[in-house]
Amino acid sequence: xxxxxxxAGDGLAxxxxxxxxxxxxxxxxxxxxxxxxxxxxxxxxxxxxxxDLATPxxxxxxxxxxxxxxxxxxxxxxVLQGMDTSGKGGTVKHVIGLFNPSGCRIHAFKAPTxxxxxxxxxxxIKKALPQAGELGIxxxxxxxxxxxxxxxxxxxxxxxxxxxxxxxxFERSLAGNGVTVIKCFxxxxxxxxxxxxxxxxxxxxxxxxxxxxxxDDRALWPAYQQAYELAxxxxxTPHAPWYLIPADRKWYRNWAISRLLLEHxxxxxxxxxxxxxxxxxxxxRLLEK
Amino acid sequence: xxxxxxxAGDGLAxxxxxxxxxxxxxxxxxxxxxxxxxxxxxxxxxxxxxxDLATPxxxxxxxxxxxxxxxxxxxxxxVLQGMDTSGKGGTVKHVIGLFNPSGCRIHAFKAPTxxxxxxxxxxxIKKALPQAGELGIxxxxxxxxxxxxxxxxxxxxxxxxxxxxxxxxFERSLAGNGVTVIKCFxxxxxxxxxxxxxxxxxxxxxxxxxxxxxxDDRALWPAYQQAYELAxxxxxTPHAPWYLIPADRKWYRNWAISRLLLEHxxxxxxxxxxxxxxxxxxxxRLLEK
Numbered sequence: 404x405x406x407x408x409x410x411a412g413d414g415l416a417x418x419x420x421x422x423x424x425x426x427x428x429x430x431x432x433x434x435x436x437x438x439x440x441x442x443x444x445x446x447x448x449x450x451x452x453x454x455d456l457a458t459p460x461x462x463x464x465x466x467x468x469x470x471x472x473x474x475x476x477x478x479x480x481x482v483l484q485g486m487d488t489s490g491k492g493g494t495v496k497h498v499i500g501l502f503n504p505s506g507c508r509i510h511a512f513k514a515p516t517x518x519x520x521x522x523x524x525x526x527x528i529k530k531a532l533p534q535a536g537e538l539g540i541x542x543x544x545x546x547x548x549x550x551x552x553x554x555x556x557x558x559x560x561x562x563x564x565x566x567x568x569x570x571x572x573f574e575r576s577l578a579g580n581g582v583t584v585i586k587c588f589x590x591x592x593x594x595x596x597x598x599x600x601x602x603x604x605x606x607x608x609x610x611x612x613x614x615x616x617x618x619d620d621r622a623l624w625p626a627y628q629q630a631y632e633l634a635x636x637x638x639x640t641p642h643a644p645w646y647l648i649p650a651d652r653k654w655y656r657n658w659a660i661s662r663l664l665l666e667h668x669x670x671x672x673x674x675x676x677x678x679x680x681x682x683x684x685x686x687x688r689l690l691e692k
Numbered sequence: 693x694x695x696x697x698x699x700a701g702d703g704l705a706x707x708x709x710x711x712x713x714x715x716x717x718x719x720x721x722x723x724x725x726x727x728x729x730x731x732x733x734x735x736x737x738x739x740x741x742x743x744d745l746a747t748p749x750x751x752x753x754x755x756x757x758x759x760x761x762x763x764x765x766x767x768x769x770x771v772l773q774g775m776d777t778s779g780k781g782g783t784v785k786h787v788i789g790l791f792n793p794s795g796c797r798i799h800a801f802k803a804p805t806x807x808x809x810x811x812x813x814x815x816x817i818k819k820a821l822p823q824a825g826e827l828g829i830x831x832x833x834x835x836x837x838x839x840x841x842x843x844x845x846x847x848x849x850x851x852x853x854x855x856x857x858x859x860x861x862f863e864r865s866l867a868g869n870g871v872t873v874i875k876c877f878x879x880x881x882x883x884x885x886x887x888x889x890x891x892x893x894x895x896x897x898x899x900x901x902x903x904x905x906x907x908d909d910r911a912l913w914p915a916y917q918q919a920y921e922l923a924x925x926x927x928x929t930p931h932a933p934w935y936l937i938p939a940d941r942k943w944y945r946n947w948a949i950s951r952l953l954l955e956h957x958x959x960x961x962x963x964x965x966x967x968x969x970x971x972x973x974x975x976x977r978l979l980e981k
Contacts, residue, residue, distance in 0.1 A: 469897075469900040472900050473900065492794060495792070495793060495794045496792045496793070496794065499793045499794075500789070500792065500793055502793075503784070503785045503789065504784060504785070504788045504789055504791075504793045504796055504798055505781060505784045505785065505788075505798055505800065505831070507793055509793055509794055511794065542794070597978060597979075597981075600978055601975065601978060601979075604971055604974050604975050604978065605975070607964060607967070608758075608964045610964065610965070610966070610967040610968075610969075610971075611758040611761050611762065611964055611965050613967075613969065613974070614969075615969045615974060618974065618977050618978055618981075621981055622981070675896060675897045675899065675900055676899070676900050677899070678896070678899040678902075679899075680899075680902065680903075680904045682893055682899075685893050685902070685904060685907065686890065686893050686894070688907050689886060689889055689890060689893065689907055690886075690890075692886075692907075692910055692911070
């Protein structure tokens with residue numbers, strides 16, 4: 404995680420550079436949303452670097468899946484959060500698009516239904532978790548229950564205060580059950596959001612993505628930033644850290660999240676399982692018929 | 693659908709060429725599994741043609757999704773069936789990999805669980821259907837209930853006989869509810885299956901895909917072919933036709949299924965919805981803040 408003006412720590416893993424320390428007050432405005440703290444420095448280099456990541460990512464995903472067929476319970480959960488237009492959907496398209504879709508479990512969380520509201524807030528989250536060997540992706544998540552819920556006072560203040568601890572306990576239990584949790588906050592600037600909303604207004608093929616309420620919501624920008632600061636401060640833990648992704652440049656956002664996935668998957672080092680059959684015998688029998 | 697020795701009907705849509713007529717006895721052995729009845733004739737051309745399909749497919753998928761946000765209930769269901777190693781998984785990886793994963797709902801059906809067996813055979817199928825705007829993919833499907841169920845006598849013969857009609861009624865109701873059903877039988881030869889199983893035995897990184905029972909199952913090849921012939925004959929209907937995909941050549945299989953998806957999606961001609969807001973007013977308000 405690099406503040407404005409600091410130099411990129413070349414040689415450090417990206418996960419160290421972008422990691423939110425946690426436990427310390429955050430000031431989101433002090434982070435440059437256009438920064439490229441490590442890796443490719445311009446769009447052509449960024450797109451090329453993405454292409455280079457495709458094969459190793461697909462290879463690691465296949466190993467993770469293969470290992471699960473022999474009892475390895477490990478899996479990965481990528482959590483995407485950010486303001487409207489910050490690129491959660493674009494990340495799924497471009498980053499998750501690099502993976503074999505059969506091993507991905509994607510869930511986009513909307514405003515909770517009446518049935519979901521009748522349950523504890525983690526109920527719907529638990530139902531959408533990745534299975535062993537899978538890459539799970541949450542487009543929005545349980546963090547909405549301390550973000551929009553806080554900003555719009557959708558629950559009593561004391562209840563919302565309790566949720567941070569409950570989230571930390573939940574994520575610790577995930578980690579204990581073999582889930583690698585990677586939480587990415589896609590950080591864009593107020594001006595960048597205006598530009599992206601303008602594009603949705605100006606292009607008829609983007610009108611379906613635009614809602615007049617998106618403009619009203621901009622009045623709540625400071626309250627949302629504050630809610631994000633609290634969530635990052637309180638819930639960036641050793642077992643489930645937050646990563647702060649400078650997201651004004653889409654090509655950098657895509658590369659950075661892909662790179663984070665690579666670092667985590669490499670760290671898991673999943674292995675193809677050993678044959679549970681007699682290879683020579685199988686070959687002989689197969690060639691007989 | 694082109695029999696051995698027939699010429700490719702250039703100019704005809706692929707869906708007409710590969711469509712199983714239905715209602716007539718099928719002889720799967722008379723179809724050349726290495727044939728390339730239309731389109732690219734060799735692997736380099738096939739891979740290039742796939743690349744060319746990526747953008748139009750993604751565009752049509754986005755339109756289908758966008759239309760659903762304005763109430764269009766249409767969606768697509770791709771059903772993949774075929775013998776072991778016929779390439780169902782490879783199709784998901786390479787063909788569905790061309791699409792935005794967030795709009796795809798993939799389900800791989802395994803042997804039914806005790807809970808699933810306690811319900812009618814279509815129960816688990818109905819739960820996995822694509823929602824409006826989505827591309828659903830079934831890797832195996834309700835057809836297993838007239839394939840493996842028939843070959844291994846997993847249900848009384850009279851019950852299995854009833855299922856063909858039930859499947860036809862079910863698929864007709866899907867079609868009536870805006871689901872475009874595209875059923876692909878990936879047709880490989882007995883020798884091609886041996887070659888693919890051998891590769892799984894010879895490569896340690898493929899061992900996890902191999903089961904000794906795959907060799908035992910080869911003894912049932914003729915019974916399975918017969919069960920497929922019946923399913924194709926009885927369940928290739930105007931509202932949910934079967935397509936016979938020559939699948940010995942992976943690049944052709946991938947291109948053919950991609951092309952079938954393109955033809956169907958183009959036929960649906962989904963449109964971006966019109967703006968439901970005042971464009972000028974929205975632009976003015978946005979530029980104010």
